[in-house]
Amino acid sequence: MAPAMSAKVVSLPVKEPSLSPILSLTATAMNAVNAIILDRMQSEIPLIPALAGHLIAGGGKRMRPMLTLAGAELVGYQGTRHHKLAAAVEFIHTATLLHDDVVDGSETRRGKETANIVFGNPATVLVGDFLFARAFELMVEDGSLKVLKILSHASAVIAQGEVDQLTAQRRIETSEERYLHIIGAKTAALFAAASRISAVVAECSEEEERALDDYGRNLGIAFQLVDDAIDYDTGTEDMGKDRGDDFREGKMTLPVILAYARGDADERRFWQDAVAGFRVEDEDLAHATDLIRRHGAVEATRERARHFAERACDALSIFPDGSARRAMVDAARFAVSRGY
Amino acid sequence: MAPAMSAKVVSLPVKEPSLSPILSLTATAMNAVNAIILDRMQSEIPLIPALAGHLIAGGGKRMRPMLTLAGAELVGYQGTRHHKLAAAVEFIHTATLLHDDVVDGSETRRGKETANIVFGNPATVLVGDFLFARAFELMVEDGSLKVLKILSHASAVIAQGEVDQLTAQRRIETSEERYLHIIGAKTAALFAAASRISAVVAECSEEEERALDDYGRNLGIAFQLVDDAIDYDTGTEDMGKDRGDDFREGKMTLPVILAYARGDADERRFWQDAVAGFRVEDEDLAHATDLIRRHGAVEATRERARHFAERACDALSIFPDGSARRAMVDAARFAVSRGY
Numbered sequence: 192m193a194p195a196m197s198a199k200v201v202s203l204p205v206k207e208p209s210l211s212p213i214l215s216l217t218a219t220a221m222n223a224v225n226a227i228i229l230d231r232m233q234s235e236i237p238l239i240p241a242l243a244g245h246l247i248a249g250g251g252k253r254m255r256p257m258l259t260l261a262g263a264e265l266v267g268y269q270g271t272r273h274h275k276l277a278a279a280v281e282f283i284h285t286a287t288l289l290h291d292d293v294v295d296g297s298e299t300r301r302g303k304e305t306a307n308i309v310f311g312n313p314a315t316v317l318v319g320d321f322l323f324a325r326a327f328e329l330m331v332e333d334g335s336l337k338v339l340k341i342l343s344h345a346s347a348v349i350a351q352g353e354v355d356q357l358t359a360q361r362r363i364e365t366s367e368e369r370y371l372h373i374i375g376a377k378t379a380a381l382f383a384a385a386s387r388i389s390a391v392v393a394e395c396s397e398e399e400e401r402a403l404d405d406y407g408r409n410l411g412i413a414f415q416l417v418d419d420a421i422d423y424d425t426g427t428e429d430m431g432k433d434r435g436d437d438f439r440e441g442k443m444t445l446p447v448i449l450a451y452a453r454g455d456a457d458e459r460r461f462w463q464d465a466v467a468g469f470r471v472e473d474e475d476l477a478h479a480t481d482l483i484r485r486h487g488a489v490e491a492t493r494e495r496a497r498h499f500a501e502r503a504c505d506a507l508s509i510f511p512d513g514s515a516r517r518a519m520v521d522a523a524r525f526a527v528s529r530g531y
Numbered sequence: 532m533a534p535a536m537s538a539k540v541v542s543l544p545v546k547e548p549s550l551s552p553i554l555s556l557t558a559t560a561m562n563a564v565n566a567i568i569l570d571r572m573q574s575e576i577p578l579i580p581a582l583a584g585h586l587i588a589g590g591g592k593r594m595r596p597m598l599t600l601a602g603a604e605l606v607g608y609q610g611t612r613h614h615k616l617a618a619a620v621e622f623i624h625t626a627t628l629l630h631d632d633v634v635d636g637s638e639t640r641r642g643k644e645t646a647n648i649v650f651g652n653p654a655t656v657l658v659g660d661f662l663f664a665r666a667f668e669l670m671v672e673d674g675s676l677k678v679l680k681i682l683s684h685a686s687a688v689i690a691q692g693e694v695d696q697l698t699a700q701r702r703i704e705t706s707e708e709r710y711l712h713i714i715g716a717k718t719a720a721l722f723a724a725a726s727r728i729s730a731v732v733a734e735c736s737e738e739e740e741r742a743l744d745d746y747g748r749n750l751g752i753a754f755q756l757v758d759d760a761i762d763y764d765t766g767t768e769d770m771g772k773d774r775g776d777d778f779r780e781g782k783m784t785l786p787v788i789l790a791y792a793r794g795d796a797d798e799r800r801f802w803q804d805a806v807a808g809f810r811v812e813d814e815d816l817a818h819a820t821d822l823i824r825r826h827g828a829v830e831a832t833r834e835r836a837r838h839f840a841e842r843a844c845d846a847l848s849i850f851p852d853g854s855a856r857r858a859m860v861d862a863a864r865f866a867v868s869r870g871y
Contacts, residue, residue, distance in 0.1 A: 234691055234694075235691070236691050236694045236695045236698060237698075238694055238697070238698055239691065239694055286660075287660075290656050290657065290660060293652070293653075293656060294652070294653035294656055294657060295653075312633070312634070312652075313633075313634035313635075313697055314694060314697055316630050316633060316634055316656055317630065317634060317690055317693045317694045317697065318690070318694060319660075320626075320627075320630060320659075320663070320686075320689075320690040320693070321687060321690035321691060321694065323660070323663060323686075324683055324684075324686035324687035324689075324690055325687050327667055327679070327683035327686065328680075328683045328684060328687055330683075331676060331679045331680045331683050334676055336671060336674055336676065339667070339671045339679065340668075340671045343664055343667035343668045343670075343671050344664075344668055346660075346663075346664035346667065347661060347664035347665050347668055349660075349664075350657055350658070350660040350661035350664055351574055351575070351576050351579065351661060353657045353660070354574075354576045354578055354579055354654060354657045354658060354661065355576045357578070357653055357654055357657065358576060358577075358578055
């Protein structure tokens with residue numbers, strides 16, 4: 192009998208999740224999408240491309256159109272219809288960003304002054320409307336009623352989610368369930384739709400459509416959770432987000448909801464005052480951040496995000512393993528590791 | 532030879548143009564449209580129907596959906612598809628009104644406080660977005676890509692017209708041509724589309740489609756001209772419009788453009804200051820109104836409106852005479868007589 196082999200422990204390098212695979216996977220198609228975006232944001236009114244370009248050229252990650260492109264790779268779609276639709280998705284997203292910044296009175300985004308600061312609220316609202324209309328024109332050119340249905344419904348859900356968030360603002364009683372419902376609408380609905388339409392153009396089965404929808408939706412929730420965690424995460428590098436904005440606006444994001452739920456009576460009083468808008472100084476933000484840290488609320492929020500990211504990855508299990516699926520899994524895991 | 536007959540002069544009563552015929556023509560269908568509007572502005576977020584209802588229930592004239600309904604009567608359409616589409620048209624219009632009031636900072640509309648005053652700018656922007664998305668959902672349910680194309684394009688044109696108007700604001704050099712281009716986009720594009728889609732659902736010829744488009748477009752221009760005339764017309768009853776708003780906002784409407792063009796050097800200096808925003812007192816408005824009156828600029832604006840209204844009426848000449856056509860002609864003539 193041969194002697195028992197002694198197990199040789201090979202220390203494999205831990206693979207950090209990365210966006211690189213999905214960026215490579217979609218790079219060529221993204222060039223086509225960017226060309227459509229640049230072409231279709233033009234107008235005889237010079238203020239329109241100036242304002243739209245301020246945001247569109249401002250270094251966005253193009254996450255949502257990337258989902259459409261990656262989905263098309265995953266299902267082996269050979270055509271180019273998804274380029275126009277990915278541009279439409281980005282236009283819808285850009286329109287909502289423009290309106291969000293007006294609604295929140297935001298002053299910076301991605302480290303730059305917001306369009307509402309540079310061009311004023313009126314032009315920002317109207318150029319948002321233009322991009323939204325242009326998105327529908329692009330979809331109509333493509334001609335799929337199914338895609339139009341998915342994206343018009345997503346647009347209505349997004350607007351409802353934004354109004355719902357407004358209603359919940361400065362309301363300390365907002366629950367985690369309510370919060371998840373809001374981000375499911377305002378953020379995840381477009382992720383889901385962007386991902387799903389790749390299956391529609393490729394004429395996949397209903398099951399594949401649903402799987403891509405599930406991937407996008409769960410990824411969108413994870414993405415928003417991490418975004419909201421970063422706003423209170425002092426340990427993280429600057430992500431171009433204006434830290435403390437959520438706090439000053441009295442937004443009930445999960446770190447606050449959890450810190451409030453886990454806090455004692457004194458802390459709860461602090462949160463009630465802060466969310467109501469009576470504690471907006473830097474020292475209040477510092478205290479809030481400290482409470483959130485002490486109760487592990489950022490880590491818990493990230494843990495929730497990991498849960499949804501894993502659901503996103505598992506939703507892809509009906510598709511054969513391959514470079515596209517691995518890239519999408521990696522992207523989901525990267526989304527929750529952002530800022531570490 | 533018989534003696535020459537003496538002509539007997541019969542004094543026919545001069546028939547005042549009236550909205551009554553078109554209201555009767557479309558009354559039953561409008562009930563169906565109103566039911567759809569009420570049903571489809573609902574949402575699980577209570578703020579949405581509250582805010583939308585504030586404006587929608589606020590006594591609007593439903594001019595645009597009325598054009599869709601009247602057009603359907605004109606071409607003898609027997610179905611009900613146009614009900615949903617007329618509701619979509621009204622939703623697009625309502626969305627633009629909500630955003631307009633935010634953009635202009637308007638405080639009253641139709642004699643009531645605006646939604647932005649009652650509910651704030653953020654909710655008003657977002658509910659506008661919701662209604663816009665809902666309009667597209669209604670169109671998708673109908674399923675005509677041709678209608679979707681017409682109304683998505685009109686929506687993009689409207690937004691461009693609004694931005695163009697913003698660009699022209701406080702610019703004394705704005706010409707009548709530029710002004711006509713702006714109102715052709717911001718107002719007449721939706722009138723044209725609303726009218727045209729009745730021919731699309733009825734599967735009319737391209738010629739009939741174009742005729743209805745021409746009717747709506749010219750009527751829309753006439754309508755906006757009269758609206759802008761009323762803003763400076765002291766001889767008119769209050770139309771629920773906030774007289775003087777255009778003046779204080781430095782909007783270059785035709786009465787101002789004509790008074791400036793016809794004014795002497797002193798008057799032109801006044802207009803330059805006023806449009807630039809340095810003359811915003813009640814006495815300045817009174818002086819402006821007086822200059823406009825002295826130069827016959829309101830009457831000239833109304834005369835331009837009559838011209839476009841007649842073009843609207845003549846566009847219908849390809850359709851057989853009948854109660855629908857007469858009602859639409861009457862409506863166009865009524866539009867320019869408003870406020871007399």
